[in-house]
Amino acid sequence: MNILYNDKTDLLYIRLDDRKQNIMNQRVSDDIVLDIGEDGKIAGIEILEASRHVNLEKIIPIKYEMSKDTR
Numbered sequence: 001m002n003i004l005y006n007d008k009t010d011l012l013y014i015r016l017d018d019r020k021q022n023i024m025n026q027r028v029s030d031d032i033v034l035d036i037g038e039d040g041k042i043a044g045i046e047i048l049e050a051s052r053h054v055n056l057e058k059i060i061p062i063k064y065e066m067s068k069d070t071r
Helices: none
Strands: 002-006 011-015 024-027 032-036 042-047
Antiparallel strands (some): 002 011, 011 042, 032 042
16 A cells, blocks of 8 residues: 655545556545546545545554655
């Protein structure tokens, strides 16, 4: 499992299955998109406006990455 967070776009992506495969996107709400793998299982979860929905500190001890400001 991989958890990535982009603080510039406020997007959180949780990758559950790292296999290379064709993915179908299924929007379940305005801010949540599921990536469905070839076997019909959830391969990833994309959360838009993540700071409104998720407290990243609660995810710990799972390590997450934040993008660095390149200004």
